[in-house]
Amino acid sequence: MSNHPIIGLVHVGKPQASALYLADQLKTNNYQVIEVDAEEFSIDDDVDTYIINLSDDDFNIESVVDKLTDAGMKIVFNDTQVANDLVGWNKNRWLRHILHKIDVKHDLLPAINTERDVDSLDLIDFGIQQVWVLAASIGGPEAIVRFLSEFDGKEPVLFIIIQHMDSEFVGMMVKQLEKNGQIPVKLAGSGVAVQPGEALLVPVDESIVFQNNGRLAVKDVNQNRAATPCIDDVCADLISQLKFINLAVFSGMASDGIMGASNVFDNGGTIITQTAESSVVSSISDEVRKMKMSRFDGTPNEMAQYIKEKLTVGD
Structure with missing residues (x-):
């Protein structure tokens, strides 16, 4: 042998x-x-x-x-x-x-050396009342499409999608997520304007930062991240830039996302989860439920309705 x-x-x-x-x-x-x-x-x-x-x-x-x-x-x-x-x-x-x-000894991709200074940003000034991070891995794209299809695009919400994938699939992922038919999906990149009623797909090889003019910049990605993109790292980045973020955990098999959920929870954000029965794999959401951090558990369609109802009552 x-x-x-x-x-x-x-x-x-x-x-x-x-x-x-x-x-x-x-x-x-x-x-x-x-x-x-x-x-x-x-x-x-x-x-x-x-x-x-x-x-x-x-x-x-x-x-x-x-x-x-x-x-x-x-x-x-x-x-x-x-x-x-x-x-x-x-x-x-x-x-x-x-x-x-x-094996991480195999070279991945050259590092990106873009440096930008970022000021704190109040998204209310841009018509955004809530930021919802949509975290997913295997089985996530189908769930997120069903989730986004429940909105009409007029809600004062910015969605930030963290979907485990390889960089060569990013363009295809945008097209797949656009099939929701309601919420425009954009790849988050330098110069992109943040707007309510839209979704930003986090890239694989760059980390995003919010500028005080309402546009995005990019910076070097964490080379030691657990996944591409890394839910834990993106949540930490967003918490450092924005006052509050909320987290919706969809179908996925990974440990990446548990620390991110803990940080969102400790920061006062709301966490909701996709039911195990409606997930392809429910590893991430199972752990979040065990830690009693999920405020609501439902199908992707029910998760969307939960958010819409909370927007209506102003919670």
């Missing part, structure tokens, strides 16, 4: 072209690769990292995720159908991200 690290590729549904390409690239980078169908999955203790290759399939992956989590295994998610369409530079970025998740 070779001493090279072993990677387990779990195929959900028919193995996709990008997953097969990934297997070849892992072997090129001196990894051993074991491939298994999700429906026949069992844990191999010799495996160092499991990559779950997601596809448009009815198979419920939560049982696989639970087994891996209970065994303390390292898990990487890969959206194979999105990766199928990547070419050239974007395909290289995707591969580098996967390699970095497996």
Whole structure:
């Protein structure tokens, strides 16, 4: 048996072209690769990292995720159908991200060296009464689309979306979230104006800052972050800039977000959670509920109605 690290590729549904390409690239980078169908999955203790290759399939992956989590295994998610369409530079970025998740010794991306001074900002001056951070991981995009579709775009609310993803999927993520049909979704970048009734998607390779003119700037990302983007880091950044933020926790499998929720809670913000029954994976919200920080627990549609009702009564 070779001493090279072993990677387990779990195929959900028919193995996709990008997953097969990934297997070849892992072997090129001196990894051993074991491939298994999700429906026949069992844990191999010799495996160092499991990559779950997601596809448009009815198979419920939560049982696989639970087994891996209970065994303390390292898990990487890969959206194979999105990766199928990547070419050239974007395909290289995707591969580098996967390699970095497996082992941080792999170079990720060059650091961004933009420096901006930021003053405190009162968002009331820009028609924004509440800021809601929408935190999600696996299963999050579908939940957030359902959530945003309940609004009419006239509410005095700014939504800030923190969705775990790789940088090459950002453009596709904006398009997917725009399918809510009610709330415009923008990638948060330098010069973007903050406005009520809109949603800002936090980028992967930059941290956002609010300027006193109502526009965003960017700064270097924390290179030691737990995820891309990192819910804990973004919440800490926002709390340092804004008086109050609130947090809606959607479907997701990660520990990233627990510290962020604690900080929001300690800062006086409201936290609501998506029910376990309506989530693809409920790890983040489960932990928030255990810590008794969630004020309301509901489906994505019910979470939106909760916010709208509180806006009406002025709470």
